[in-house]
Amino acid sequence: MDANSAAAAKSTIPHKDLANAIRALSMDAVEAANSGHPGMPMGMADVATVLFQRHLKFNAANPCWPDRDRFILSAGHGSMLMYSLLHLTGVPGVTLDELKRFRQWGSKTPGHPEFGHTPGVETTTGPLGQGIANSVGFALAERMLNARFGDDLVDHYTYVIAGDGCLMEGISHEAISLAGHLKLNKLIVLFDDNGISIDGSVSLSCSDDQLKRFEASGWSTARVDGHDPEAVSAAIAAAKKSSKPSLIACKTVIGFGAPKKAGTSATHGSPLGKEEVAGAREKLGWSHAPFEIPADIKSAWAGIGSRGAADMNAWSKRLDANSQKAEFERVMKGDLPANFAEVLGDLKSSIAKDAPKLATRQSSQLVLDTLVPAIPELIGGSADLTGSNNTKAKATKPVTAENYGGNYIYYGIREHGMAAAMNGMALHGGVIPFGGTFLVFTDYCRPAIRLSALMNQRVIYVMTHDSIGLGEDGPTHQPVEQLAALRAIPNLLVFRPCDTMETAECWALALTTKDRPSVLALTRQALPHLRADAANANHCARGAYVIRPTQKERKVTLMATGSEVAIAVEAQKILEEKGIGTAVVSMPSWELFEQQSAAYKKEVLGTGLKVAVEAAIGFGWERYIGTDGIFIGMKGFGASAPINDLYTNFGITPAAIVDAVTAKL
């Protein structure tokens, strides 16, 4: 603890008043909004006060200082706890007026904390369990960057406040198991052990011994009275020295201070009501008007907020003196290496049209074999399908508890935890995470993919075995509706490249798009090389383009993605031979195509018969084929059989396309 910290810790303002400031603001804001969750902020005010006053390394004036400790409110419904802290410590923009506009249109204080919306919010939380799973990514990114840049530049803790809901969610198991395995000892979870959930007592639905559970996954654990500041502080101090991640179960009273409702689910998700608020003021000894914070208390909180300024200045000096300064700043800004375009260009030039067929998952590996050595911040991984997802480039080394200096993570069979950890890594900054599983299992990580999109994070999902083309594993493993379901997520880029060239282009787009997540849908099966035109611009950047023009007057447009582009090209040959002018459009990304001009779209789609070919259900394709076009694809779930039997039996063949087109014309 430096001098400032010590001063703040010894503030003449009693702990109780500091914590009550949080309680008062929280209940007042919820009351003003007539909506919200007062119980958690009131219950955890003591714990949060201790954390901010005595332990958290932060500087309110600069909430983005790279070496700050991260504070993650996994129990995001208790957002007023965070807003109160941001306001009281003096984070710019989180004014009292914003607190008064809690949960109103355009305020900085939405119902749940939103990254990118409110300064000081590290990650968007609310969907339970996500924050604690993000925190594993934060803590891992810290260790990886520490391995790369050293203690001088990277040395901070990740603190999490989580509730019963977070710990009941399945994703928490994936998160704590991975954190324990990787011995992320700078991760400290403060569990708001209030025994209450929305339906009533937690004992209605849960009998877990949480401490034992965390210990089983390799965590240090402690149990404290969450209203005893010294006990809380001692537990945090001990956790900071642990060689394992730490859980501190803080026994608290939800809605602490509310005379009648404290300790009950009535305080969880509803305003306390006038009478109860008045009673709480009395009980807490807080005689100030709504939203009024006495100057001395405000000043003490401001002192807490500036406690880390000296730390930050010292860090800045260390950064200036550090030989890796430019590289550190580059990766923290998220810029790619200066030679990225060159490396990519060389790669594209090396792609030969007559090379042996390659599955796009293998094309992806080929791309990674080139890019991973060139982009040290690119951190791969797979949810236990490394060899199938082809995510491990030649040059990668595993990240382990003994050595965080690697760049490949064995995430285990934890798709959801992987996705949420990748969100945390991307949010932390300094690394660009990509991770693989089968496309069908995007369902398992969908809540985290949604958050990648909502938070504008560059997280890259390498999703292989992207259709019935995976063959024998059958319908449980064959995605049919996943492409549609992913395309439906706002702000998500869904790429389905048709060959090696497109795979390289889509990887380039995923990497250069700093503010959107990407899904790369890749085949298990080998595909021909349809393009070897490296000199050209990135065709995939326009989302769709004519990959094979007609030699005649255009009567038919065959649109396809991924593995079905080659099938469409085969069909084209037959149709042209029959005298039917047919163009083939490759459509690797609907989202990028949607951004093009109306004129370009019209040019690509043509005016004749429109046919879409995709080994998935047709949901959504009417956007491009209209209500009178033809869709060649799946009508329901797949089946277990070798790939050729599947394509034939489900009628996704050149012959089926030709038959449908000729019947229609």
Next chain:
Amino acid sequence: MDANSAAAAKSTIPHKDLANAIRALSMDAVEAANSGHPGMPMGMADVATVLFQRHLKFNAANPCWPDRDRFILSAGHGSMLMYSLLHLTGVPGVTLDELKRFRQWGSKTPGHPEFGHTPGVETTTGPLGQGIANSVGFALAERMLNARFGDDLVDHYTYVIAGDGCLMEGISHEAISLAGHLKLNKLIVLFDDNGISIDGSVSLSCSDDQLKRFEASGWSTARVDGHDPEAVSAAIAAAKKSSKPSLIACKTVIGFGAPKKAGTSATHGSPLGKEEVAGAREKLGWSHAPFEIPADIKSAWAGIGSRGAADMNAWSKRLDANSQKAEFERVMKGDLPANFAEVLGDLKSSIAKDAPKLATRQSSQLVLDTLVPAIPELIGGSADLTGSNNTKAKATKPVTAENYGGNYIYYGIREHGMAAAMNGMALHGGVIPFGGTFLVFTDYCRPAIRLSALMNQRVIYVMTHDSIGLGEDGPTHQPVEQLAALRAIPNLLVFRPCDTMETAECWALALTTKDRPSVLALTRQALPHLRADAANANHCARGAYVIRPTQKERKVTLMATGSEVAIAVEAQKILEEKGIGTAVVSMPSWELFEQQSAAYKKEVLGTGLKVAVEAAIGFGWERYIGTDGIFIGMKGFGASAPINDLYTNFGITPAAIVDAVTAKL
């Protein structure tokens, strides 16, 4: 153990030969298919043999006998273990020829076990963790039916084989936590503790102490050598007597018998190869040709398969003598009570058009208040949002570890576990499960919803707060893409009723459709009663219908679902006043509308300008509005604000509809 069991247990065929029959069939079938997972069946052959020979209550000739023990292969990739067992014990239809056609088009032996496809398969597994989570539903259904019908009719165990993958998946946490809480002591999990996952040693990614973890959730645990039949049997015998659910960690060697590859991930998901298979034959002392089972061994296995015949006959006699026979048979067949139509009719008649506005979640509660007392097998629940989802009807009583006789389950904050448990309950039979959470959290349970659809199970998802209409909780809690994503799942019925009458009709459709799951998307906000025409047939059964015809010549059709139907009706009034003939179509279910005749569809959709109104993204609506229609709805994620501000700011209002229509015309 009855006489038959004892005989089978004392079979003169050594255990080793029985187990090796499984090993040989498994490696031979995988070899023939040139695809599959031999390692797990070979590793778990001893455990499975002990279970089937000495403990499992089943009768191969009648794999659907209601009081059989359930056997669930959660590690579904080891499907050859199950197919070998079904074949060897003599389950009809699982012939040697089918084993030879493992993973081929149309065979009874797909890559992963599929319910409804192969006799004796209790649930579709493969997506990891689902089986163990289903098993909680199976075991719970058993206890609930036992409470209702007594030991004479319902008294059986649920056995699960699960692997490391199942236990690493987050859903396993939700499952074991719920099972422990509910003290489902007839649930016994045999953990294939082979230390190997696809990427290599489990130690690459996981350091959990699984026994301690299960104990933390209230389970009995044991650790045994999975190749020691006596130890395995003793552990199962002890587990059967436990007052808690039981985990038996069976230390096994994956690919047991393979001379070079045993104990390595090389045996996990690939054929062993000719040489290794030959070596395994030698090492195991199995000199028989591929797919050849010596008569004495086959006969011993047949004896195991018929071991439960006497048990079944005794049970049948007890059933015949039981006063509740007809009711038991009704619920096991899944038929609704005879007076269902009458009850529903009375309910519909009671709906008054001038009643106060009601949110459809409240309408749903009103329906449940009527139906739950009339349908004793209807089992409700919520993932800790009981008061918000309105899933607890007046007459319900909670299901607890002390009394399984209730009909409401506090699932806790475990959406995925809830959905998978509901699948298990539906598959067990005798109960009809419904469960609630917010619509946005269908993302959390999506893999299980997909399996409800794939398995044709009547599981009813009550998903409230179904749009930005939920207001202040903000974008993390506001579904925008979920309706599209759910509509994309084959075989799933997605209902979005617009008022109380439609809610009653949609509930009726969900309940009477025995072979499909349903999602009911319901509002948080109050809606007017647009219909009070109880005498009419179920309009929702046709998916969409003209709810408000035009008084003029029809120029415009406004299609809407749920809460936006009332908005469309308001817009209609204005447009009609302006002289623009406008019809309003309510479209509670796209899936049912798709099943209608082309003529009916055309009649409903009209020929003029088509406008869709839905407070969600427009993905997929081109199917009905074409490429030149108008979509009024969301373009991206929502925001935190009171409902009226949201609808106004996002432009989903009667005025916005009118403006768009007049601009277009």
